[in-house]
Amino acid sequence: MTALIARLKELYEGETDRAHRFRYGLLVFDIATIAFVIVSSFLPLMGWIVAADIVLGFAVLLDFGARLIICPRPAREFLRLTTWTDIAAIISFLAPLLVEGAGFLRILRTLRLLRTYQLLDRLRQDSVLFRNYEEVILATTNLLVFVFIMTGVVYATQHHTNPAISNPVDALYFTVTSLTTTGYGDITLPGTSGRIISVVVMICGVTLFFRLAQVLFRPYKVRYPCHACGLQRHEPDAVHCKACGALVNIPDEGTY
16 A cells, blocks of 8 residues: 555656656546537537546546555545535536536536646746736636636536536526626626526626736746746846846746
C-alpha cells in the first residue's frame, strides 16, 4: 500500500517527465470528456450514452480516490470547492437516469486541473501559445464553463414545467441571450426560482463576458515577476520594472 501511495504521489505531484505526461494525459481526458458531455447532452438518452457515462464515471471516481489517498488530511479536502465539483461530476456520470440535465456540471472537472499551479507552471514552460495568451485562455474557459453550467441548471429546473425549454438547445439559447443582455423575450423563466436563475445568469455572465473582453483588448504585456517588488506584468521590451526601477531579465523565445 505504501508503494502505491508513493507511486500516485509521484504521478500527481512529482516533477519527473512521467509525472508531467500523466497530468497532461489527465487534461486530455478532461477535454475529451467535456466534448462527449456537450455532444451527448444534445442527443436523446440512449444505451451507449448511459454505458459511456458509467465508464467515465468510474474513471473520474478512480482519479478522485487517488487524490484522496495521497492527501495527508483527506477530511480537509471536503472543505474545498473543487472536491465537491468532482463529487458532482461523479454523481452526474454514474446516475445519468436520475440526474438528467446535470451532465453539464461535469465540465467543472477541468477547473480543477487548470487551477493546479503545477500544471499552469508547466504549461507556461512548454507552450508559447499558453504563455502569451494565458489570461485569454483562462477567461474564455471560465466563461464557457459558466455558460454550460447555467445551461444545465436551466434545463434541469425548467424542462418538466416550462414548455419553452424542451431541450438543451433551448436552455443554451436562453443562457446566451441573457448573459449578453440581448433578451429577445421569446423564452422566459417563470416563478421566483426562474427569476433568481435569470438574475444570476445576467450578473455573473456579464461579469465574465466583460472580463474576457478586457483581456482581449488590453495591450499585450509579458508575465514575469520582478524580483524586487513582485510586479507581474511588464512591457515586452522592458529592461527595468516600471514600479520600482529594478533590472528585469525577461526571457525571450530564444531562451526556451
